[in-house]
Amino acid sequence: MIESLLIANRGEIACRIIRTARALGIRTVAVYSDADANALHVRQADEAVHIGASPARESYLVGDRIIAAAKQTGAEAIHPGYGFLSENADFAQAVLDAGLIWVGPNPDSIRAMGLKDAAKQRMIAAGVPVTPGYLGEDQSPERLKDEADSIGYPVLIKAVAGGGGKGMRRVDTAAEFADALVSCQREAASSFGNTDVLIEKYILSPRHIEVQVFGDSHGNVVHLFERDCSLQRRHQKVIEEAPAPGMDEATREAICAAAVKAAKAVDYIGAGTIEFIADASEGLRADRIWFMEMNTRLQVEHPVTEEITGQDLVEWQLRVASSEPLPKRQDELAIDGWAMEARLYAEDPAKGFLPSIGTLERFDLGATARVDTGVEQDAEISPFYDPMIAKVIAWGEDRETAREALADALDGAVVWPVRSNAGFLVEALDHPDFVAGTLDTGLIAREGDALMPPTHPTEEALAEAAGALVCADPIAGFRLNAAPRRSATFLLDGEPVEVELDGQAGTMPPFEDVLISEAGQTWQLKPWRASGVAAGAAADGAILSPMPGRIIAVDVAAGDAVTKGQKLVTLEAMKMEHSLTAPFDGIVADLNAIEGGQVTEGTMLVRIEKDS
Known part of the structure; x- marks a missing residue:
């Protein structure tokens, strides 16, 4: 067994890995940026190494510094967690070349599944059903538009190197395609350094079903059943559950067998997830479920699989990385009960889900459910990283018991003065379609204001x-x-x-x-x-930055005539793009936004004067 482990990540997942490593008697090493000097994962680890400035590109994404920290501290292995460098094949190879153990799949497997177009071609060859679409090398806007027209709208533009909902746009009409493509490619370049995209047919009653797979270095591959991640907002998972509601045994057997086949096609070792999209217009059927992509890492939602199988997936990862065989055979794995997980974000639903930052003066999620978090009371929520502050997980003997347990846990959440989406999660869990299990990925977008939490207490x-x-x-x-x-x-x-x-x-x-x-x-x-009494709002027509961030696009110039709703400036904060638009028809009287510039919350970026 590995004796010492460096965790190349932060926050919740770093704390999660430390918990299992400690139980196995493994010494842990944390890495941290300036912003995380006092973070929980830093204090929980046996040792910690500073690796750079607060922006991830200057710390958590600098592979050389992470490898140097492992050597400096005598760590045998590196666990990448999820996000950051977890699916970077070059980093994985560099870890191995440095004589360290990589807790993850072989670099070749990451490369094989890392680009969505190549992965789909490989799956077609392996006999795994895939969604209809365009996977070609010709990336000219004209060719991509022609392919979208041929497939038929709506379509989905997806960055081939994408993940986590980044670099993805739904397009409903031909007239929307050009702008959506530019936006998708810009986000893909910023997040992944690769502007290539693929085009997929957009399924109108889609369910997002994924299967947890695990392989070892002895040729064994098993699945740990499916999860349903259909409740999403802007392609980001909100609530996940296992097993999937409405899944019969025949369909489960078919989808799980396809997932194992997909993993074997790339000689997979370690934890991975095969993601499928299902056309649920007539319920879940094996002939209407298609491969979308593979995530070659541990998933955010892995706790629900742990809860229904009784297995510690991080322990499995560490044992497999230590060249041990899988802890269980397929016939030793079974589903017990139901589990649901909600992602608690530092964001304000009342302000369009804008990220919320500051000090957690109060942070109490109770003790009735499992809570995986990387923060505690008095911690600082910074603008530099993903806004997820905790995962709340509930288990029950059946789906309704698990749902009620999760809703009750979130109902009593205390998060202050940082805003959270806990109230929104409660509303989502209580929505009749979710209660009935008749959800799809469009539920949140359709319901809109109906899922907004109350603005005042009773x-x-x-x-x-x-x-x-x-x-x-x-x-x-x-x-x-x-x-x-x-x-x-x-x-x-x-x-x-x-x-x-x-x-x-x-x-x-x-x-x-x-x-x-x-x-x-x-x-x-x-x-x-x-x-x-609080000060009044900014002067009429003043467009203020709603949060600290970096300006990535300025679409107007001083003196331009603009119309209500026209995009003026695009701000990037906490890994998301936020477009600021004109509040009414008028003229750009003042422009203080500069592309690439950093701004603080409340900075006046643009001022619009009404037409005289």
Whole structure:
């Protein structure tokens, strides 16, 4: 067994790997950037090495520094986690060339499945069904458009080196294709350094089904059954579950056998996931499920597979990397119960899911469900990395039990003042289509506002919180009238609100506050003070940066005439693109945005004046 392990990652997955390594008696080495100097994974590891500045391209994506850190600390092996360099074949090869153990598949397997077009061609040769589409080398816009027209809309443009929802665009009409292609290629270049794309037929009732596979160096390959990852927002998985609802045994046998065949076609070793798309218009059927891609790494959603099989997949990875055979044969693996996982993000649903950064002054996810996280209370959420702060996983004897357990755990989540999507997750879990298991990847996009969490707490929660702020001790502040008052004014997240107090009287201290947690949402309630009223919004027509980030595109110039909704500036933050648009028809009066420039939250980027 490996005795010492460097983890070439951060956050939740680094902490997850450390947990298993510690249980196996393996010494762990963490690496960290400037932003992560005080991070949880750094403090949990036996040793930690600083590898660079906060941006990932200057730290976690610099393979030479990671290998040097392994040698410096005497680590035998490197585990890449997911994301960053986990599917970089050149890095894997460099690790092996340095005389270290790579906890992952062979570089050749990564290369074989790393480019979506080549992977599909290999799967066709292996007899694995694939989605209809264009995989050609001709990447001219004209050829790609012609192929899309031939396939028939809607189509999906996908970066061949893509993953995690990046470099992917749905196109519904021929008129939209050119702009979508440019946007997709730009994001692909930024995220993967490769602008090549493929075109796929977009399935109108799609389910995202994936199969966990595992291979060892002794020629054994098994599957650990399927997961359903259909609940997605902008191609990013939101809630995953195992097994897949509506999956009968015959279809399960067919899809899992195809996954094993796919893994064997590339001599796969280690943990991998074969992703399929299913046309669920008539339920799940073996003849309507097609290969999409393979992820040659451990998946974010691996805990749901662990929960239904009773296996520790990180332990499997470390044993396989130590040249041991797989811990279980196929006939020793079975499904027990149901599991669901929700991805808790630092983002604000009320502001279009913009990432939220800052200090986690309060962070409490309770103890009723499994929580995999890389942060704790008082941790700093920075703008440099993916906004996922935790995964909440619940198990039950059946799907409804697991769903209720997960909803209950998220319902009581306390995250403050950083915003989270916990309330949105609760709404999604309670949606009738999700409850019935009749979901598809378009559910969130279709439902829109119906899945938005409440913007205010209930009157009962407000009254209870207000009561906690009103005390009988007449210290500094202002005293309520001697006669009992039925209501008082408070500040709810900075906005005045009148709250019924059920006749309570007492003193309202001016500097105390209380947090209200309800339905996954957290609000702050403070006593009213005139000086506490927030400043007004920016002047009419001023386009402000909603968060810290880097400007990657400026689509207008000073003096340009613009129309309402026209794209002005594109900002990149926390690995996502955010387009800022004109609020009304007018003229670009001021332009302070420079392509490539870094901006802070609240920076005025563009000012639009209405046409006179």
